[in-house]
Amino acid sequence: MSERAQLLLPIADDELVLGWRNSEWTGIAPFLEEDVAFSSIAQNEIGHARALYQLAAEELGTTADELAFDRKPEEYRCSKFVELRLVPDWAKTIARHYLYEQSDERRIGALMESDDPEVAGLAAKIDREEAYHRMHAQMWFDRLQDEPRFIEAVDELRPLVDERGEHSAEFTELWGEMTMVRRSVAGATW
């Protein structure tokens, strides 16, 4: 697999799966204004995944959708951190959001320095959107930092941030649901 794909797939998979997990809150977030806001964050993440997949797909002779949906579970490169199903725990959800954005800032920052101008260009665009996510995460952190359950959640999740390896059973379930319509009629256009 090309160097570019190797570099981009873990990030794309993280964004896809995190976006998927965050969109599980759509319609049931703590209050309506936040429901709308958090849904935008989830959409942005999936949008980032799509753009990253598109870049990788060029190298691999495939399409973004095929990369997103048509791989076997063991071929995905997402971290265990993003796979965790956290609904309806808002403390853990925001803790993950906060920790992920911190870690992702470093990762995207490195991509912005890439010799590959397409990668660097896309990374800059993603970073400009992620700036808003970081603002949102900080806003929530400031509000919840006096809540013991939130601090506990941050402490509990922090060690998991960059853990990659075998996927959890949760991921297999996620993959099953994510691909069920697509697999129902093989090769169809939707």
Add this chain to the structure above:
Amino acid sequence: METLTIVRLGGQMSAREQDFLEFVQAGGQVETSDWMPDEYRAKLIKFIEMHGNSELMGVLPEREWILRAPTLQRKLALTAKVQDEVGHSQLIYRVVEDLGKPRDQCLEDLISGKSKFHNVFHYPTKTWGDVGVIAWLVDAAAIISQKALLKCSYAPYARIMKKICWEESFHILHGRDVVLTMMNGTDEQRELVQEAVNRWWGPLMQFHGNPIPAEDDPMYQWRIKSQGNGEARQQFLDGYVPQIWELGLTVPDPKLRKNDDGVWEFSEPDWDELKHVVTGHGPKTEERLGLRRTTRDETAWVRRAVLAEAA
């Protein structure tokens, strides 16, 4: 000046109430800080609250399909659609709150079953065919009612209806795109669409409610609604049955036809089913209200931590 129809309120109307009635019937617009009869305010709250409830409950049948969307584009479009619906409920409940009923109370009444939401959101979604049919036909039925509400006598509600109708137009486009793609696809995909149409037809025909003559409908008298139920249904059929038929799809009603006067004839919708469903006995009512109750309980601490503070 023409004498205007007097609403039977079960008692005498005061002169002030009569003036108000004449005002709205002549096209007058009411703002939040204006005086309004108690009955007008009560009817308004109930009507608008039901709309807010419906937008919020409408999210639940669709949100599962976000997770199952078969392409990234569909996933994004569907997430955006559902997000719009949450946004609509936010706008609508704000209007209700400014009329005097707090949002928390609305949500409590929704979850306890005390207040209602539209029939269509009590039914299950079974396939990706439903995703297309809901966005195309159910949203179409809703938008017909919503366009009529642009003329609501209560101005804050009429104003948010503009934004709501604008956003709903995207939903219908999305729905049509999903359906057309499937109809141009495989036999299995076409079958998914037909099967969904067959299942949703009954609830769609009940959606606009049983026809009430305008003179017996207080909602019309107060100009909260400006369109009768029968008229809305005719508009729906006129707009969408041709769209259904031109794709080679059938409608499961052998009596459905447009007569020589341009009026659509159809089998009488099942009004018992409608009543049964909106009073909380739909196939998915319990489960969906249960989900709302659980997530609301689990996130109560968030609202206390974040919203309960003094200004």
Add this chain to the structure above:
Amino acid sequence: MIYEVFRQERKGQAFAHAGSVEAPDRAFADWYAREEFGRRGESVALWVVPREAVHEIDDFIDELERNYHRVDGYPLKEKLREARERAGTAAPADR
């Protein structure tokens, strides 16, 4: 806290009231306003204002009918006809 939101659809246009959001503070209000009234690119700018900063006035006094403020306070037609007659410049058929 309730924040009122005014939106500008295109540069040069007036800001119009769009609706309101509930938020604990300004930072949240900004986020929510941007989302509720701008996520589909329908606005180029927003004003986000705490509700208590907005005061409505709907009483305007004109007991003595100040017609000098209105167009009907300036009946020019007759005077113009008279002036043209005096100057010998007959009024044209169409004004």
